[in-house]
Amino acid sequence: MDHLLFLAQERVESAQLSLRSVSSHLSTSLISFRNGVRGTYAEYLNAIRNQTFSGELAEKMREWLARIKEALCALRPSELYERCLVFFLTEVTRTHIYFGGACFVLGGLFGLAVGMRLHTSIVAPQRMRAVVANSYRGIEAIGVVEDVVAPRITEPHQVLIQVKAAGIDYLDIKIAEGYGRVLRKQLNKYNPNIEGEFPVVLGRDCSGVVVAIGKSVSRVDQGEEVWLAAPFYHTGTLSEYIVVSEELVALKPTQLTFEGAAALPYSIMMAWDALVSQGGLGPETSSGKRVLVHAGVSGVGVVAIQLARAWGGNVTTTVSSRAAPLAHMLGADDVITYDNTNFEKELMLREKYDLILNTVGQVLHESCLKHCVPGGVVVTTTASHLASDSYGYIMGGLYSVYMRARYWFTKSPWLTGGRWENVEVNGKVLEKILPLVESGRLQAVVDKAYSAQDAEVAFGHIAKGEQIGKTVVRFSINSPVRNLGMAFWQDH
Numbered sequence: 001m002d003h004l005l006f007l008a009q010e011r012v013e014s015a016q017l018s019l020r021s022v023s024s025h026l027s028t029s030l031i032s033f034r035n036g037v038r039g040t041y042a043e044y045l046n047a048i049r050n051q052t053f054s055g056e057l058a059e060k061m062r063e064w065l066a067r068i069k070e071a072l073c074a075l076r077p078s079e080l081y082e083r084c085l086v087f088f089l090t091e092v093t094r095t096h097i098y099f100g101g102a103c104f105v106l107g108g109l110f111g112l113a114v115g116m117r118l119h120t121s122i123v124a125p126q127r128m129r130a131v132v133a134n135s136y137r138g139i140e141a142i143g144v145v146e147d148v149v150a151p152r153i154t155e156p157h158q159v160l161i162q163v164k165a166a167g168i169d170y171l172d173i174k175i176a177e178g179y180g181r182v183l184r185k186q187l188n189k190y191n192p193n194i195e196g197e198f199p200v201v202l203g204r205d206c207s208g209v210v211v212a213i214g215k216s217v218s219r220v221d222q223g224e225e226v227w228l229a230a231p232f233y234h235t236g237t238l239s240e241y242i243v244v245s246e247e248l249v250a251l252k253p254t255q256l257t258f259e260g261a262a263a264l265p266y267s268i269m270m271a272w273d274a275l276v277s278q279g280g281l282g283p284e285t286s287s288g289k290r291v292l293v294h295a296g297v298s299g300v301g302v303v304a305i306q307l308a309r310a311w312g313g314n315v316t317t318t319v320s321s322r323a324a325p326l327a328h329m330l331g332a333d334d335v336i337t338y339d340n341t342n343f344e345k346e347l348m349l350r351e352k353y354d355l356i357l358n359t360v361g362q363v364l365h366e367s368c369l370k371h372c373v374p375g376g377v378v379v380t381t382t383a384s385h386l387a388s389d390s391y392g393y394i395m396g397g398l399y400s401v402y403m404r405a406r407y408w409f410t411k412s413p414w415l416t417g418g419r420w421e422n423v424e425v426n427g428k429v430l431e432k433i434l435p436l437v438e439s440g441r442l443q444a445v446v447d448k449a450y451s452a453q454d455a456e457v458a459f460g461h462i463a464k465g466e467q468i469g470k471t472v473v474r475f476s477i478n479s480p481v482r483n484l485g486m487a488f489w490q491d492h
Contacts, residue, residue, distance in 0.1 A: 127147045127148065128150040128241050129145070129146050129148070129240050129475070130144075130145060130199070131201070131202050131203065131239070131452070132148065132198075132199035132200055132201050132202060132236075132238075133175065133176035133200045133202060134198055134199050136181060137177075138173065138176055138177045139173055139176060139460070141176050142176050142456060142459050144452060144453055148199065149193070150240070151243040152192075152243065154193065155245075156214040156216040157214050157216045157246050157247075158214045158217070158243050158244065158245060159212075159213050159214070159243065159249055160210070160242075161210055161226060161228070161242050162209045162240065163206045163207075163208040163237060163239060163242055164206075164207055164258035165206065165257075165258040165261070165262035165449070165473065165475065166203040166205065166236075166473050166475065167205045167237075167265070167266060167267075167299075167472050168203065168204075168238070168455075168462055168471045168473060169204045169267075169470075171204060172202040172204065172236070173459065173463060175200065175202060175232060176200070179232065180233050184232075184233050185197050194235065200236070201235050201237075202238045203237035204230055204232070204236065204265075205229040205230065205237060205266040206227070206228060206237035206242065207225070207227040207252050207256075207262045208258070209224070209226070210222050210225075211241070214246075219246045219249060219250075220249055220250075224251060225252040226249045226250060226251055227250060227251075227253075227264070228244060228427060229248065229266040230266075230425065238455065239475075240452075240475050247427055248427050249427045250430035251431075253434060253437040253438060255437060255438060256437065256444055258474075259446055259449050259472045259474060262470075262472050263444040263445065263446045263469065263472055264303065264442075264444050264470075265430060267299040268433055269423055269424070270299075270300045270303075270381045271300050271357075272432075273423040274300075274304065274379040274381055275291075275304060275357070277424070278377065278379045279357075279377045279379055283312075286308060286311035287311070287312035287313070288313075288314065289308075289312075289313045289314065289355065290313070290314050290351060290352070290353045290354050290355075290373075291315050291316070291354065291355045291356075292317070292318075292353040292357065292368075292371065293315060293316070293318075294318050294357065294358050294359055294368075295318065295319070296318065296323075296327050296330070296332060297317075297319050297320075297327060297468045297469065298359050298467075299467075299469060300357075301317065301357075301359050302326075302330055302445045302469055305317055306331060306436075306441060307436070307442065309330070309333075309441075310331075310436055310441040310442065314333050315331065315332045316333065316334040316353070317332045319336075320337060321337040321339050321340050326468060344367065347371050352371055352372060352376070353371060354372075354377070355376060355377045355379070356371065356372050356376070356377070357380075358378060358379065358380040358381070358382070360382070361380070361382045362382075365378070444469075446471075446472050447468045447470060448467070448471050449471075450474070451474055452473055452475050455473050458471050458473055
């Protein structure tokens with residue numbers, strides 16, 4: 001212990017020598033500073049004396065300046081330093097130092113915790129990373145670019161969102177092949193955030209954080225976590241930032257991660273349109289209804305199974321044998337595997353269905369009609385051909401005039417979202433679904449999550465048609481890559 005005290009005393013003496021050396025330099029600097037201040041003070045005093053002030057105001061200013069002069073004259077840097085040095089060497093003990101250090105550390109940690117909770121404004125950059133189609137040559141035209149112009153709020157009801165994760169739908173591949181190109185080209189004329197036809201930002205749903213809001217926005221606030229879906233004619237969500245109407249946005253369920261929340265919105269819109277808008281089902285009308293969902297582990301299928309089951313329906317689904325366990329976990333009452341059985345014969349052995357959801361396409365249309373009860377409903381969720389995509393020069397011109405008139409005499413879909421002869425996309429649907437998510441009766445199924453730079457690989461995975469649930473691209477660098485295969489992406 002004595003040896004430690006001896007070493008400590010040596011270090012104190014060494015520190016004293018260093019402090020005295022520094023003090024001489026500091027004293028010289030302070031004296032120079034004092035002389036400069038005195039000179040400046042004298043100049044200002046003379047200038048003030050040359051001015052004509054009212055008596056009382058001038059007297060108060062002279063008195064105040066005189067006090068400053070006295071304080072400057074009394075300031076002696078060397079004496080002040082000596083007093084501080086004596087105080088620290090004679091009055092301050094190791095207990096004081098330990099206590100002060102502990103308070104400094106605790107205070108720093110407290111300040112850091114408070115600072116992390118305080119809202120900080122995120123400013124979107126001028127350029128951003130995005131997954132785009134640079135032409136209409138299909139999947140070959142899809143790539144990741146780093147210099148897309150970042151969007152800005154241009155209307156009072158718009159929201160700027162920093163995208164954390166975005167979902168990929170098979171519709172994005174069709175968009176890269178030219179689906180909706182004429183409609184999108186016309187609408188781009190009224191979108192100040194887009195210049196030209198290309199690049200086309202892909203992605204139909206996402207989750208993220210609100211960066212800024214327009215003056216009339218009331219549904220969400222800056223800093224809140226949100227999720228949303230975007231219609232096919234809208235700028236896609238596979239970018240670091242996106243500007244949308246507040247009508248498309250809803251608060252993200254706290255039970256879901258950003259990746260899980262990005263896997264649901266567009267599938268929810270499609271399933272809601274099929275089951276509710278076209279099929280007439282709902283919480284009060286689904287009890288006892290027989291529902292058949294083809295390809296039940298597709299993005300739309302997993303949502304449709306869970307919705308119909310949560311509302312009391314009896315659900316049958318067709319899946320591959322490797323996806324059968326997941327279909328049972330989602331709540332399907334009857335699972336038919338199509339890769340090791342003749343599912344047509346299997347369906348013939350069962351009662352017919354009140355509603356059949358065809359997520360495969362035209363190839364199953366006749367089969368669906370055959371297995372539906374008289375008066376039942378067959379709904380397909382595959383994108384139908386748009387007449388405008390095949391318009392020539394004359395019809396294209398007339399369509400342009402029609403679009404211009406519709407824009408000026410009705411609300412622009414760029415500003416309102418809404419319906420454009422297709423599935424309605426609206427944040428209110430997400431709000432209606434929220435209780436099912438919070439109760440765990442509707443869960444996200446993420447097949448794979450890719451980083452943004454691997455988006456091309458993600459599209460290749462989707463093109464193979466082997467995904468189960470939804471494929472997600474992450475734009476948040478802090479989230480780890482997770483490959484869940486056939487497992488739930490569930491956060492409680």
